[in-house]
Amino acid sequence: xxxxxxxxxxxxxxxxxxxxxxxxxxxxxxxxxxxxxxxxxxxxxxxxxxxxxxxxxxxxxxxxxxxxxxxxxxxxxxxxxxxxxxxxxxxxxxxxxxxxxxxxxxxxxxxxxxxxxxxxxxxxxxxxxxxxxxxxxxxxxxxxxxxxxxxxxxxxxxxxxxxxxxxxxxxxxxxxxxxxxxxxxxxxxxxxxxxxxxxxxxxxxxxxxxxxxxxxxxxxxxxxxxxxxxxxxxxxxxxxxxxxxxxxxxxxxxxxxxxxxxxxxxxxxxxxxxxxxx
Amino acid sequence: xxxxxxxxxxxxxxxxxxxxxxxxxxxxxxxxxxxxxxxxxxxxxxxxxxxxxxxxxxxxxxxxxxxxxxxxxxxxxxxxxxxxxxxxxxxxxxxxxxxxxxxxxxxxxxxxxxxxxxxxxxxxxxxxxxxxxxxxxxxxxxxxxxxxxxxxxxxxxxxxxxxxxxxxxxxxxxxxxxxxxxxxxxxxxxxxxxxxxxxxxxxxxxxxxxxxxxxxxxxxxxxxxxxxxxxxxxxxxxxxxxxxxxxxxxxxxxxxxxxxxxxxxxxxxxxxxxxxxxxxxxxxxxxxxxxxxxxxxxxxxxxxxxxxxxxxxxxxxxxxxxxxxxxxxxxxxxxxxxxxxxxxxxxxxxxxxxxxxxxxxxxxxxxxxxxxxxxxxxxxxxxxxxxxxxxxxxxxxxxxxxxxxxxxxxxxxxxxxxxxxxxxxxxxxxxxxxxxxxxxxxxxxxxxxxxxxxxxxxxxx
Numbered sequence: 164x165x166x167x168x169x170x171x172x173x174x175x176x177x178x179x180x181x182x183x184x185x186x187x188x189x190x191x192x193x194x195x196x197x198x199x200x201x202x203x204x205x206x207x208x209x210x211x212x213x214x215x216x217x218x219x220x221x222x223x224x225x226x227x228x229x230x231x232x233x234x235x236x237x238x239x240x241x242x243x244x245x246x247x248x249x250x251x252x253x254x255x256x257x258x259x260x261x262x263x264x265x266x267x268x269x270x271x272x273x274x275x276x277x278x279x280x281x282x283x284x285x286x287x288x289x290x291x292x293x294x295x296x297x298x299x300x301x302x303x304x305x306x307x308x309x310x311x312x313x314x315x316x317x318x319x320x321x322x323x324x325x326x327x328x329x330x331x332x333x334x335x336x337x338x339x340x341x342x343x344x345x346x347x348x349x350x351x352x353x354x355x356x357x358x359x360x361x362x363x364x365x366x367x368x369x370x371x372x373x374x375x376x377x378x379x380x381x382x383x384x385x386x387x388x389x390x391x392x393x394x395x396x397x398x399x400x401x402x403x404x405x406x407x408x409x410x411x412x413x414x415x416x417x418x419x420x421x422x423x424x425x426x427x428x429x430x431x432x433x434x435x436x437x438x439x440x441x
Numbered sequence: 442x443x444x445x446x447x448x449x450x451x452x453x454x455x456x457x458x459x460x461x462x463x464x465x466x467x468x469x470x471x472x473x474x475x476x477x478x479x480x481x482x483x484x485x486x487x488x489x490x491x492x493x494x495x496x497x498x499x500x501x502x503x504x505x506x507x508x509x510x511x512x513x514x515x516x517x518x519x520x521x522x523x524x525x526x527x528x529x530x531x532x533x534x535x536x537x538x539x540x541x542x543x544x545x546x547x548x549x550x551x552x553x554x555x556x557x558x559x560x561x562x563x564x565x566x567x568x569x570x571x572x573x574x575x576x577x578x579x580x581x582x583x584x585x586x587x588x589x590x591x592x593x594x595x596x597x598x599x600x601x602x603x604x605x606x607x608x609x610x611x612x613x614x615x616x617x618x619x620x621x622x623x624x625x626x627x628x629x630x631x632x633x634x635x636x637x638x639x640x641x642x643x644x645x646x647x648x649x650x651x652x653x654x655x656x657x658x659x660x661x662x663x664x665x666x667x668x669x670x671x672x673x674x675x676x677x678x679x680x681x682x683x684x685x686x687x688x689x690x691x692x693x694x695x696x697x698x699x700x701x702x703x704x705x706x707x708x709x710x711x712x713x714x715x716x717x718x719x720x721x722x723x724x725x726x727x728x729x730x731x732x733x734x735x736x737x738x739x740x741x742x743x744x745x746x747x748x749x750x751x752x753x754x755x756x757x758x759x760x761x762x763x764x765x766x767x768x769x770x771x772x773x774x775x776x777x778x779x780x781x782x783x784x785x786x787x788x789x790x791x792x793x794x795x796x797x798x799x800x801x802x803x804x805x806x807x808x809x810x811x812x813x814x815x816x817x818x819x820x821x822x823x824x825x826x827x828x829x830x831x832x833x834x835x836x837x838x839x840x841x842x843x844x845x846x847x848x849x850x851x852x853x854x855x856x857x858x859x860x861x862x863x864x865x866x867x868x869x870x871x872x873x874x875x876x877x878x879x880x881x882x883x884x885x886x887x888x889x890x891x892x893x894x895x896x897x898x899x900x901x902x
Binding site: 287288290291292294295345348352355356358359362363366369371373374375376377378379380382384387388390391394395397398401402404405406431434 | 463669
């Protein structure tokens, strides 16, 4: 069975999981959360199996590299990281509502990978610039960072929905979202962990660039945008620590930050960049 | 010191200024990714309205990252970081070294009811158990007997208050290292033909070339491709010579630089030298029927007057698919123009069905004749990038400090606990007060555990 086929099926499992999370939130019935969680776990197991299978397949083809070397593989790994963080958060914090906002992100990334014709899903050998041990650790740290930012983004949306005083469906939504303090603390931790991983990603990328391109920093658009994203989250952490921002303001910053993450990841492809492989 | 002096210092050290500077740096960086920079800017600036172009040039928007205002913003950020760290560090240092008071009556005066607990244990025994728990997590623990009962105090993670200063110092080093590299660093490139020797470094930024005190010889340049046509390997076999003697020899690959004479060399680019010979061969119904060396503009007859061939173009690397020639072939009734690629087999393998889709790439278009191309005597030249960056160690140290500082901030917090165990009829009464600079949830958990530790009824975790 091919790994891309498993990824295709995983996409639908995530969609189903998202649907259950959504029904739970809109209907306000806790019983829907069990199937939602289970589907997320099953999907994650399939997703992990597909990653390992792809890794093995690349060795069978005589190419032999971790599945982190092109745009398709980065989409699949980004989505995997989001699920990884989602399942940990759900297990530790008992916050179920998170799935309503994180599962669609994971689903959309996989759907983009599987269904958009321009995304090449073949296992490709590495071109000279990518033949480095730094490739794996650079991609790994960057996308784990992005995934933590995605979690902070989902928590930000929850905080904003919760603070929205509208009645009706919104009112019921609010009951399904836990207390502000817990969300606030998780959002802060997600942003800080994302910030640490992004810093690691930039540092490993610089070391790699130092040996591949002869310069640890070249103001390439992707580099520059990762710096912009880094500054946005640095501002967010300072706004909290120095100016005492909490609640809705932090939530808006997490949305703003994630927009910058998405531009760093996808938008930069429309600019002329050395990072054209991703 | 005058009042305005003071206000200026407060402004320099303020978080507001830091936020404003960081925002402006981010915006400036953003402009640089949207507006074409340096070499790419030339074509773009030509299309701009003259007034706009003058404005862009005055604001140095075609070289944002080296512009005066960007450098100024970075310098201001450095000043702000120093000022704010100097301002706040003494307070943090007092909190770190401030010592641990054995009791804090002020905290106990307004302690929440859920921070109290009754225990059936005697005060001494309850205090013993709490102390065991306290010692597990806290670096410093004191125990005192007062009129009210037993007082315990514990403290850990004071050093985590330093984390943010490590981050600030790290960023200062990053900025300093970047400036050092820009001022004292050297960046250039060397072009060497296979078999040739070079000792001139072409410097970036239009500076005069620099003559090296050694020579670099390129013995061979190798380029390999995967079946798909994607590059697999670029390698220069180099020898570094001083006074005609080889001092170092080695293979230079992408991602594997070589160090010599205080410079680091990188594989940057390559090209083909003119002077290679192109040989065109042809078969008729799969049987070899002839061949010859060709040049642009050549005209010749196919055997038996089957057709006339004209060589329209000769390309060393057409659309990154390798050497190719464009032919025009006619026999009076039919006339075709098509490209003959040297690596047609790889191209076909990578793009199944391409010959049917793009007849222009079909070397057998003039059937039953099939043409093929071979290059002989071809030479490459290699382009090396050379760099010397005295700022790099500073940058590496700075990055290490930033990461170490961030990890300290995330994983540690400065926690202090004070516990009072008082005598109560039938046992003791326990009160726990705690302070933390971060992670309120973690503090809450630990307070609950300390309360539980003093109660025999509770299973200890």
